[in-house]
Amino acid sequence: MPQGRRRSFSIAAFGFLATVGLVPVGLVPVRPAMADEQPTLRLCADPDNLPFSSEKAATPGFYVELGRAIGQALGRSFQPVWVPTYYTKRQIRLKLLTGQCDGFVGVPDDPSFINPRLVVSKPIIQLGYALVAPPASAINTVQDLHGRHVAVQFASPPQDLLATTSDVQMVTVLSPEEAMQDLATGKADAAFIWGPSAGWLNHTVAHDAFRVVPVNGEHMVWTAGIAFPRDHAALRDQVDHALDGLGATINALAVKYDFPGAKPGAKPTQDAQKSVPDDGKPDATVQAESPPVTAAAAPNPADIAAGRELFNENCSHCHGPDAVQGEQRRNLRLLRQRYGNDMSQMFMTTVTHGRVKKGMPNWSGIISNEEFQKILAFLKSVQEPGS
Template sequence: MRTNRQTGSKWRASGGLSACATMLAALAASTLLISTAGWAGDADPLRLCADPTNLPFSSDIPSQPGFYLEIGQALSQQIGRPVTYDWYKSYFGKRTVRVTLLGRQCDAMIGLPLSSDFMGPAVIFSKKITTEAYALVSLKTLTLSGIDDLRGKRVAVQYQTTPQNLLAERDDIAKVTVLTPDEGMAALAQGKADVAFVWGPVAGWLNKTAYDGRFQVQPVEGAGLSWDAAIGFARTSTELRDQIDAALPKLEGRIAELAAKYGLPSEPPIKLGAASAPIRLAALGNPIPIVRQSTAAATVTTVAETGASDPKAEVVVLGKEIFNGTCAHCHGPDAVQAERRIDLRRLQTRYGEDMRDKFWTTVHEGRPSKGMPAWKEVFTDDQFESIYAFLLTVQSSETAN
């Protein structure tokens, strides 16, 4: 949607942290000022929105700021302004953009999808800075030029991504489902998979830092598999956008150097066909598009069954949207989750009349020992009410069996 401190991200996790724990790490919202020595005293800072734990893209480690932040530093030199950062976790997706960029906490966000469908027209974009894509990772002795070359092989593929949708149509390919690029790379290194089909930038970074360049990382292209990334601005910041656009051509060589420094895949992409998938926040090192799933193991009342005429339907739909955008990383899309301990369809079975109180306490205060942070500074009580209303629609005693 992590690695090292997240070497790979949100999406992310590594360094021994689980993907869920990393994704739900405490939200950082402080602003860090990079050295302003040598800048004119009246120069306004270039304020960048940045995730503090999203390598290879961004990091609050001064010695290892990440691909995006080093681009930002180079741009600040070009336009003669010092740079500051507004730290905010990128796994909140579009919410991150609304709170930071559109909330005027920062001036620019590097790494957004260059697409008019992404929050337009509220967000405007610079010229393309790079292309990001999923990748096929394998030993260098294996030749891969298309999806047919995966026939008969074990492929570690990220859960609920376009690659998983693509491979689901192939019965002649054995799928090994993983949650993060880190897990996919580990499965490859441990001989549990022959190929990993995972998020390319993180795979490249891991290959460089954790696996000593042992694997080949080949980006792919196709619908929902790759997209161009750019720098996003609020729509009123056309002057700054134009300034940045004028500076970018002078940094082409530097950007290529930084891509190599952080291990971003550079080989020609393999062309694959795939069904379209929703564009997620490109800054997310491990994007996890939401894919609808059904279950035959339990009788669950779905949101659709509330009916359009139900006055509570709108609240339920809003709660479902918030849940899938924030909570589904651990608890499953639409709350469909096979692990009993985090299966929120069992709340009523577990807590009975205390269900509401338990929900309210947990989302407000968190459960730090279990890897869940407090969300009271992120969502309003009305939003919590909508999430609760949605969860009421999916309660099922049969999931407890």
């Protein structure tokens, strides 16, 4: 996905001519180094993750435009460093902590992302999940989903939440795009998906055909910031100071990129609100309530058995019958030890995108979403003790 940035032909050609001696040295401009010149601000961002970031000049995304504004406030030029964010923690280790970028934008205030080698900026913006429904529907809260077909992304908090209810028919998808498509075709009555993606897709693809209602509550809302290496705490402090003066810019960008709940001229929200207060009583002022999230329902033994059969038919040639594999790097019984709570997301990302260089194909279109879930249920049932 990332593409090399183009240089101006005239500048490149001029440099080449000077190199081979076809341009008099006196005509080549020499820019003296300034002792007080500020270095470029380099922020790691995904090249294909709208509405947050994109390498496309016409729609650079919320984080890229904010990075430019921060750079301007600091008197620095700005350069995005493109990295895919399917494996955010890994990219933080490989890119940020090796000095290939100065900061990693969009890190959530999630304890699983807290690394003793990092410091994080003030919150930039509040992000969370949202309900998407037709304008005429009566769906305004999570409680209104009862008796409905609801599109949810696999291994997401909305799926975990709705798994605790008995009268919601979940339509499991692998992406917000697929959820919006199911909503548009009538396969689902509503979608319960990542809010920024919902707002962006509703505007750019569905032409504002639906209502997008933010959902507040535990495990439904986070704030995002910029992570820096711990030895760059001084830069973090400078960025924090810049953010103090960029509230209006942040709000304008949230409106531009269709973040749910963003309104022109509104003060940006940085502190996540909860729709279930400490006393356990619903907050009547919250537009879309969400009951406390509990653990997902236990896998059905029949699904585990079916998943074992599917695994042995399709995966055992590399990962061993019943996932028994002596080669540690291919031992899928160690997934939870390696990835912890990210095990499910890592599994789904890998099987639906592949690892071609390592001989792992993309199984999308060969194995269905439901079959992926059964294989995952089987793998969860055989994880090694101590994981």
